Amino acid sequence: MMDLIKAIIMGIVEGLTEFLPVSSTGHLILAGELLNFKGDRASTFEVVIQFGAVLAVFVLYRNRFLKLLNFNFKKGSGLNAIHVALAMLPAGILGVALHSVIKEYLFGPQTVLIGLILGGILMIVADRSKRPVVSEELDDITYKQAFIIGCFQILALWPGFSRSGSTISGGMLVGTSQKAAAEFTFIVSVPIMAAASTVDLIGSREFLTMNDLPLFLVGLISAFVVGMIAVVTFINAMKKLRLSWFAYYRFALAALFFFIIL
Template sequence: MEDLIKAIIMGIVEGLTEFLPISSTGHMILTGELIGFTGDRADTFKVVIQLGAVLAVLVLYRTRFLKMLNFNFRKGSGLNALHVAIAMMPASVLAVALHSVIKKYLFGYETVLIGLVAGGILMIVADRSKRPIVAQELDDISYKQAFYIGCFQILSLWPGFSRSGSTISGGMLTGTSQKAAAEFTFIVSVPIMVGASAVDLIGSREFLTIADLPLFLVGLITAFIVGMIAVVTFINMMKKLRLSYFAYYRFALAALFFFIMM
């Protein structure tokens, strides 16, 4: 029962933070330490419940994903699969090349702290930039913008930087509205997270047991439900709140992280 409660707590944290620009990695590490849920089994659990968050985006944006299956790449046809592939490319290539290095050297408390602060600074810079908006809606994003956003996504390979924080900032710095950049982030995150989770699960397969199936299912379902609520809420928040507010939260989290972990 204690493990199931921990699974629910971790699922809530994953669902709430995966798509917000506040670093799900930082929150998961901090929460795991606070409730005593650490080690190889816990690391595998975190990978599994990410798929719950992915499923939330698939359900919410199912019409958009189905539309992209027509593979219409003509200019002016709106967002399509090529936009997603272009945006995925830079970070995916580096993630594959540096996967073992990242896992070995960059998943410590110090690196997460650095990522939280550095990512927050980038978000403030993006929020205060005077770049003219040329892509107000999701379908206005060009292939060139998709590539630039993908380049910014490389920053998310550093734990604590936040995938959504880096890509939303990159979108805003390349002329995409805050809301369109956030939605593009959600869509691009799906294939990337599925691929990353698959790689991690293959490497952690010895920690997957039938006995842990209820634990993993509870965490995954919780992350799915909370993730759906979080995505819808965040999109509405993007219409009203500046990105800087999330940056200030990151700084506060980094301070809390420092005093608890150091």
């Protein structure tokens, strides 16, 4: 029963933080420390519950994903598969090339602490930049903007930097609105997270057992339900909240990291 409670808590943490610019990795490591839920089994569990968060975005933006399958690349047709491919390319190539190095050397409290702070600074810079907004809506994003946002996503390979924090900041720095950058981040995250999680899951398959099936299912469902709520809430909040507010929260989390874990 205690393991199932931990699974629910971890699933809630994943669902709440995966698509917010606050670093889900940092929150999961901190939650794992507080719950004493660590080791290979816990790492495999975290990969599984990521699928719950990915599924939440896919369900919410299913019409957008179906539209991508039309392969309509005419000018003025709005967001299409090329935008997504361009945004995935930079981090996708480096992620595959450096996967083992990242897993071995960068997944730890110290590196997450650094990522939280540096990512927060980037978000404040983006929030205070005077760059004029030229792409107010998701369909206004250009191929060039999509590629540059993808380059910013490379920063998220460093745990704690946050995929959404990096890409939303990158979008704002190249002239997209905060809301458009957030929605584009969610859509791009689905294929790249699904691919990365699949690779991780294959590598961790020896730790998957039928005995753990209830644990993994509870965590996945928790992440899915909470993820849907978090994404809808976040998109609405983007109309009112400044990105800097999330940066200040990251600094507070980094301080908590320092005193509890380090």
